[in-house]
Amino acid sequence: EVQLVESGGGVVQPGGSLRLSCAASGFTFDDYAMHWVRQAPGKGLEWVSLISGDGGSTYYADSVKGRFTISRDNSKNSLYLQMNSLRTEDTALYYCAKQIQLWLGVWGQGTLVTVSS
Amino acid sequence: SYVLTQPPSVSVAPGQTARITCGGNNIGSKSVHWYQQKPGQAPVLVVYDDSDRPSGIPERFSGSNSGNTATLTISRVEAGDEADYYCQVWDSSSWVFGGGTKLTVL
Numbered sequence: 263e264v265q266l267v268e269s270g271g272g273v274v275q276p277g278g279s280l281r282l283s284c285a286a287s288g289f290t291f292d293d294y295a296m297h298w299v300r301q302a303p304g305k306g307l308e309w310v311s312l313i314s315g316d317g318g319s320t321y322y323a324d325s326v327k328g329r330f331t332i333s334r335d336n337s338k339n340s341l342y343l344q345m346n347s348l349r350t351e352d353t354a355l356y357y358c359a360k361q362i363q364l365w366l367g368v369w370g371q372g373t374l375v376t377v378s379s
Numbered sequence: 380s381y382v383l384t385q386p387p388s389v390s391v392a393p394g395q396t397a398r399i400t401c402g403g404n405n406i407g408s409k410s411v412h413w414y415q416q417k418p419g420q421a422p423v424l425v426v427y428d429d430s431d432r433p434s435g436i437p438e439r440f441s442g443s444n445s446g447n448t449a450t451l452t453i454s455r456v457e458a459g460d461e462a463d464y465y466c467q468v469w470d471s472s473s474w475v476f477g478g479g480t481k482l483t484v485l
Contacts, residue, residue: 306476307416307476324380
């Protein structure tokens, strides 16, 4: 069974940092690009970042460019999101998702990040 | 950046047909994908590549895409279809979601 499990969320002060992780299982991890998508409380989905299967290409939404870094460790079947200079508007449930062609075929259950003083 | 526009809400009686639109500039030239999100749950893909269904998704879910509008159609709506629905496209190395539509089953 394909499974994605996020972790690492929590409460952090504005300007702080947090590292999210996503553990993947049930598929050949390095064959697939992976994404982070977030959802602020009561709001819609917002795409955050994408990394290619080999980790060589990364893309970011303008809202997080220069502050967030996506990475992966294919030997550990894991995806990461390093979040620096966090702002209150980064408060959201963060999902990792597996890309299939041009859509997101599998999603995790999300990890909650709260940025508050 | 590319913008996808969805109506905030759509209401339909059980057994009727719900149509949820997703507007974008020349969206017909792109592949559109649709996700269903029920309260407290992660999104689930219900239609990909405009009109294809993943395995396990009922035939009641269908999609179309032409011109400036893509449409998700849900036939014979059931109470269990009540959820938020999001369209999504890929544009210039960026992934774009619509604002979401809340489907209410009356």
